[in-house]
Amino acid sequence: MLTPNFELKQTDKHVILEIKAPLANIAQTELVADDFNVFFSSPPYYLRLKLPGQVRESPTESGTYDVDGGIFTFRLEKVVEGQNFEDLDLIGKFLFAHKKYQARPKIEVLDDVVPSSESEDEDEEQFWIAQQTLPAESLLTTPGYGFANKVTGNGAALREEFYEIIELTDVETTPVGERKLRREREELEKFCEDHYLADFMEPSEINAIIEFKAPWEELLENKLECKLTPEETEYLKDLGNRDYLLDAQETKSALLSLADIVFAYAYNFRTFTGENTVESAWTINKLSATLSWFQTHETAAQMKVASIRRSLIYPLYRHYGLSMKVLEDTVKILKLGRRQY
Template sequence: MITPQFSCSQTEDSIIITLYCPSIRAADVEINVDDTLVTIHVNPYFLRLNFSNPVLEDEESSADYDPSIGNLTVTLTKENKGQIFDDLDLLAKLLAPRRSTQDPSPAIEVLSVENRPEDDLVTKAEALSLERDEFAEAEENDWQLPQKVPGELPPLNISVQSHYGFLDMYSGYLRHATHTENEINELGDAAESCTKAERRAKRLKHEDEKFDEEHYMADFVDDEYIQELIQWVHPHVSDPNPFEYTEKENAEMLRLPRKEYLATEVQTHNLYLTLITLLFSYMYDSRTSQHDPTSESAWTICNLTPSFTALDPPISSYYTGGCHTFSEDELQETLVPSYRRSLTFPLYRSFALSEKCREDVASIFRKGKRTVMRCLLEMKYILDHHEVYYIYSKVWLNDFCVWIQADASDDILGLIGKTLTDFKVDKASIGWELEELEAAAKRSMELQSDSDDETDGESDNS
């Protein structure tokens, strides 16, 4: 079956669904309405939509087909007339399956376990062992048995295969990464087997090895062009027009997978943090290319994203429950890897430029999930058209685009954006003594200036 191109709109009393279905027989159209679920079938097209509120197929409903343009228009009555249906422009959300109402928790609960004869034997044997081996020691130490708090058990790993990507749903995509000219893969052949701790350790080591003090100081001293980049305004931030997806964006959304995600609260919390790092990489490339992607854009985006290059997304160590609160400590923990990478790998390495990218991310978050979605679609388009880095679109961006529309909250995005606006990353947390490097660069500039003045004075005296 083919999912047709479609759009949805509403009046005070009705929902209007317009499908592009050329060369069909209007008499063959089948429409079924079940509360919020609407299915429309006419060979070879099939469309299933799940609305936020219930609709009815009654006497006021209708279906009209215009063969001259191939449009089938279905009008359904709102069960509660005057009710506003949200997110009719988020096509992937409308296509998402209806959520299951079943409780996913285990259906079996162990209430009690009666002692078995063999359990009694074990207990008695342990008691005998204590009497023989430990009572004598206890008596010598005035019955003070030695004690210590048990250490934390190492994580149990029963498979050599590690998972990564959106909600750790993927594996196998990097099995032959070293043979595909994947220049951003920092894990090498171990990408499929590294633990999360090993990934982070390899990432930090690679960043420390690649950081170039001279490059950073040179960009700090000669920053004329970087200042021009900082002054540039991103069109998604400044656009005052009402939001409307383009035909290209609608077509891209229709190609997204149909998935439903059963994420826990802590997983959802970490997804928002990962989204910050994705948009930071996108904003750095957009700002340095003036929103005109180059042949290096895919490399730049991937290299600046820890969850791509080292499969190391941010995992909050400050999470205390609920995904509506984001502390400055965890935002610092989230952004520091992005800052480190922006000061290590791309052409322009400026802390001020990184700060501007953070401000861009804050502005995009404040605008809500539609603008966030637009940025992700642009990012996805860049990676989809790269012969190697498209895999990161498959394991991260496809799912993020679906999740943003169906599950992300504009309120939470706005809260993160507001927090990021006034937030500052501490230079000392980067770990490379940036303030000392900048002070040394300033002293070098002053010495150079004094030397030039002395030379000019000697020339005038002569």
């Protein structure tokens, strides 16, 4: 079954669902609105949504179909009139999630104090109940990578296909905690003093890049909203939706990895004044420790240091002032929320 392109809009009373399905079988079309869930079927199309509020089929209205455009339009009545359904343009949020990724449970000893009544052979017992520190990763556990380190078993294939980007050679065997140390050793070997000094002594071109007015700066100054293009909306639909059950540290690491990638994106955007080049994909992946080393950041400071280090070692322009400007860009992009350049 195919997932059709669709769009969600709203009024005070209704949620308007528009579905583009030019190959639909009209005779077998069915729509069901049940509480938070909406089901649409019209072979070869199938769509299942979970909305942020309750809806029901309107007894006074029915769906329409535009034959020329191949578009179904359904008006679903809000159970709570006037309720605002947030982020309806971020359609990927509402697609049914097919799989949950469960975080490993954390086990903690709450109390290891020996009662005073058991004082016999106290010295010997204290020896056997001494606190122990378990390793962060078991030797029998394959190190993970990807989003929240949930992926395993595909490291060799990734390394073979993206050998120019992924610098971590032993993806499946290098513990997560060791990746940072190996990355930093390699960065020290790759740092070129001559290139850095040349950019520092002749900064005219770099100064122009630093002074470039990025669109997110104007949006932040004027408190404007950025709207998604039809192409971006379709990409969200194709990307789909997954539910992840993450603990607090995994959530923090995932967000820091996002900031790491945003920094690399902002560097590419600024240095080429908003235009992509044949080097853009390489630049973004190379500057991101998350993408090139599958590194998991534990703190914001660690993420910032890694991003700035790599921006002074690998790309065309290597200037500390530029790196700090890109860091400002990263903060501004994150402040503006989910819909940005």
